Amino acid sequence: MYKKINTPLTEEVVKDLHAGDTVLITGKVLTARDAAHKRMIESLNNGKELPVDIKDQVIYYVGPCPAKPGQFVGSCGPTTSGRMDAYTPKLLELGLKGMIGKGYRSNDVVEAMMKYHAVYFTAIGGVGALLSERVVDSKVIAYEDLGPEAIHLFSVVDFPVIVTIDMYGNNLYSMEKEKYKKSSF
Amino acid sequence: MREIKADDVRRTVELLCIKANYYLPNDVLNMLKEKLHEEISEIGVEILNSLVENAEIAKAKEMPICQDTGIAVIFVEIGQEVHVVGGSLDDAINNGVKDGYLNGYLRKSIVRDPFIRINTNDNTPPIVHYDIVDGDKLKITVAPKGAGSENMSAFKMMKPSDGIEGVKKFIIDTVEASGPNACPPLVVGVGIGGNFEYAPLLAKKALLRPIDQRSSDDDVRALEEELLFKINNLGIGPQGLGGMVTALAVNIEKYPTHIAMLPVAVNISCHVTRHATAVL
Known part of the structure; x- marks a missing residue:
């Protein structure tokens, strides 16, 4: 049973999301991955403002394929989130409320999520064609020179994700793996 | 000439x-459908179905x-x-x-x-x-x-005394450490023997072999089957969210090596184990 939510995320919505919830997201979502994260943090370190306001926003870790004629976007599945870990606590401190990616997060990220009340969603890796059908608009809004790594503003409708780490620190990866592990060999 | x-x-x-990039190879698509019957996790089944649906969308729309x-x-x-x-x-x-x-x-x-x-x-x-x-x-x-799975690959110069048990442990540990990051279900390519640069190349070439085709060497085939069984009992499951289908296949290639060496390379691949061939 999917829970439907809208962006921007509010504190109330985040509080109500728990590891294991399957969620459909509708609204605007920012995209950023390795190079955009590095540049955002360098800007902050140099005393500059971010090119986009990230308060209450969701960042999707994705570098989409180019759109074919007639498409809004090409394949656009999640990339591995762990590469953004070094940059993430600072963004959470600035009010980022949600992240969509795949794979493990560091303890520092989980602690910052608990402190600043944010949620980590995962989308299914390797289904970029399927997920592209849930993106109804895409435009580059910053760092255009980074090509696929530029910051895009996606409009998504019923974008399917799973709450994998909630603001209480519950982690679906460790919860589920133990259920199926067989240590008999 | x-x-x-x-x-x-x-x-x-x-x-x-x-x-x-557009067409998932048939051996992979068929194996995904076959493995659906082995998955007991509800979310795991949903993910495997999504992978099949995604391949069909990519093919129909001619997109990656x-x-x-x-x-x-x-x-x-x-x-x-x-x-x-x-x-x-x-x-x-x-x-x-x-x-x-x-x-x-x-x-x-x-x-x-x-x-x-x-x-x-x-x-x-x-x-x-x-x-x-x-x-x-x-x-x-x-x-x-792709990088998600390539980044979780590993190589080790083992000692001959580590033997086959040491090699198995290294392969399983590498898969376990990759967890959700490499987008399971995986295809695990393994190269054993050769030397420092050759074992990783063997592992990469192992990924080119159809995943429904076991090694022609009886010992290697037994090793492939044993490792697949053990990997699928780790509990990682589709996308690391728990389940029985962590890998679709383990493909192993061997080569002669030096009296003092036992190089082992594990090249992790996600289900999108792509390759296309033409002969001119």
């Missing part, structure tokens, strides 16, 4: 880059299966009776990759320098492996490799 035009090579590489259209890894087998005319073979392959990634609307994922990370904007240069073989044919295989 049989002459092959460089431009025919360029065009072939272009088409193979597109084909490999996955947005990570990879670094282009190209295996070229050149018959010793072949003479490439009308340009250099290297340039033809490079230009084929450029044309494939531009004309196929594939993502450009290559940066010029590991530290000064500026995108080359055409996905070149590829990684090309040349082999000289008998005959008058030119066989080209394009195997685009």
